[in-house]
Amino acid sequence: MNRFLTSLLLIIMGLSVTTPGIAQVSIEIDTGDQARKNTPVKVILRSKDALAASVAKINFNGVRLNGQITELGLESLRELGDDDVDLSNLRELHFIVPQWPAETKVKATVSFGLAGKGNEGRFHFQDKAGLYTDVLYGERPVMRYMYEALDNSSPQRIGETYKVYHHVYDPNGKRFVTKGAGGLFPHHRGLFYGFNKISYVVNDQPMTADIWHCRTGESQAHVEVCAEVGGPVLGRHLLKVDWKGRDGKPFATELRELTTYQVDGGVMIEFASKLTSLVGEIKLAGDPQHAGFQFRGSQEIPDKTADQTYYVRPDGKGEPGVFRNWPGNKEHVNLKWNALCFVLGEDRLTCCYLDHPNNPKEARFSERNYGRFGSYFEATVTESRPLYLNYRIWLQYGEMSVTDIEKVSNDFVSGPTVTQHPTAN
16 A cells, blocks of 8 residues: 555545444544645544444543544545455545644544435435536535536537636635636636546547547547435535547546535635546547646636736745746746736636645646646557546635745645544444
8 A cells, every 4th residue: 555645645544334323433544744734634444333333522632623524535545455355344534733833742532423405404306407517605605517528509508518627716716716618728727637638549540539629520528427326524525527629539537526515714625536548548648738737717807907926936936027938947847836826807816736646647837827727748548558637726715825835735745644543332
């Protein structure tokens, strides 16, 4: 198993069977060498009680936190997939660490239960059949999955429906901060993942595909919602998406998982993906503007506020009008994170793009003043070697410093350590 598990995950084995609601797990959280605030923690449990539960209460020396029980997500499956483990008995426990100093160790007991009825204080889903699904926390929308089927009735409708993507709402849930179809560079929209230079072979015939512009019959097509998970800590949906070539036939299939966490002060969204070939070896390539995982801000940015856009990078705050792009800036690769600071209406917001060290490298980054940024890489995918990815987006009002962004990045790649202690029966 990948050693990275030890920083975020714990497999808790051999737990006794008790009635749901009775404390049955004892854990200790070690914050490590940095203070923690709004930090999601994931613990992998093996417990018959957890299989039937949907929520948990976590008691930290009298301070009670809400927990949520889910089935294994894509990242857990990736980490555990090569192990001889019965995955059917495993569940994830999620909770948000409150504000704790560095070098803090806190013991806790965990009890299981079932969620009550109603949507107040929890994530849930609202679907507009055939068009989109909103993920909401209570009444506040957080993100929207755009999945309308390809419509070939006109060039305009093709352009509106040839790809799936996610819109992101502002932290108050009042408006989108991302761009949809149309506008400047209509192939950029929302949170999107694809490649403009893809090659593979079918029946001894070389094939190419552009799953970015989709100008010659290609598309990214929604197949089904594999799972939706709502609760007090997170909202998550797992989506099956087909990547189709010029002939309209799928050459790859993707499981795309987006998770949003209930944290104070902003919007946190995690993107995970598993891409599997259907045609043998597939080579993924492109350029920094039209490949990889990208964020595209609202059309209002190029229309009104582009001259106020700047980026914050690990080496410091940039200036408006000064942007880095590989290969012009050859050092603009393998960043732990990059952050876009932009203006919508009267508000300035910062969007942090957090890369995970397990993602393929060399990661080549791109920035634009109209609010599109991200990175891409080159990779080869087969039926037996799928491509896994994991990114996190943090969005908040106001400006952020390098120190601020380092904190959210470190929480993503090296969160608190969890250990188990025996619980008396």
